[in-house]
Amino acid sequence: MNCPICIVAPLSLGSLESSLSSQNCARCGGNWIPGAQYWKWLENQGENLPEVDAQTSDLPISEPTAHLDCPECKWRMVKYMVGRGTGFSLDHCHSCKGIWLDKNEWEVLRKRNLHDDLNSMLTEFWQSEALKEERRKRFERINQTKFGAEDYAEIKRIRDWLEGHDKKHELLAYLTDDDPLNV
Ligand SMILES: [Zn+2]
Ligand SMILES: [Zn+2]
Incomplete structure (x- = not known):
């Protein structure tokens, strides 16, 4: 299985948590989480952790805008906004249910206790909230420039x-x- 960003670089087994493994790209630092593995890890997590408010993070996030193809089944993946001030999206394959996270994204999500919410992020409700947040931010930027x-x-x-x-x-x-x- 190759990295969906680096294309030629192979993914190798890594781990995000003690009981959650991923396929990691040594070149770009991205992580592929097979859907079934995430769901299983989530089930064993127990109660959903309360979200931690946004804080400044010095972890660099590189957000590729291009659409990515699933490393497992080659389907074109769909972008889902994480929102909550994080400013990045995750890529999800509708066919095999896997999730692609770019370098440092898991770490940022974990700091905010959003790492156990990936399932919710894939819902229409979460996405419409994230879209509203984006619109508000855009409006703020426009007003700041104007005034x-x-x-x-x-x-x-x-x-x-x-x-x-x-x-x-x-x-x-x-x-x-x-x-x-x-x-
Ligand atoms: Zn890569
Ligand atoms: Zn797939």
């Missing part, structure tokens, strides 16, 4: 303050009135 980071932070602060204010509408009317004192 500048400092002004954007300020207008957001004002917006949050207005949101919970019982005189929100009067305040807004005052704010948008060019001549509020009517002189």
Whole structure:
């Protein structure tokens, strides 16, 4: 079995956890987890671990944008967003149910306790949440460019303050009135 990224490099047996083996690429550091193995490991894991909030990670992630072919059955794999601020996707083969993770992705997932959620990531619900998160981030970037980071932070602060204010509408009317004192 060869690496779906490096193509010519063979995968060799490695381990992600004491009871979860993977097929590892020595060249790019990616890992192939056969579906049945992950499911079995997950069953023995017991209770789902509570998610840990996003933290800055210094582990470099290289996210290939090209579509990959399954190393086992050669099917074109489908990308699933991990979301939750991680910024990367995993590749999943619908035919053999295997999962491809790029270098360091398992480590990042484990730090966040998301490594026992790969099954949930493959659901429509998780993907629509991740898509919403992407859209929000894109919108934030657009606004930051439009207003500048400092002004954007300020207008957001004002917006949050207005949101919970019982005189929100009067305040807004005052704010948008060019001549509020009517002189
Ligand atoms: Zn590789
Ligand atoms: Zn496959």
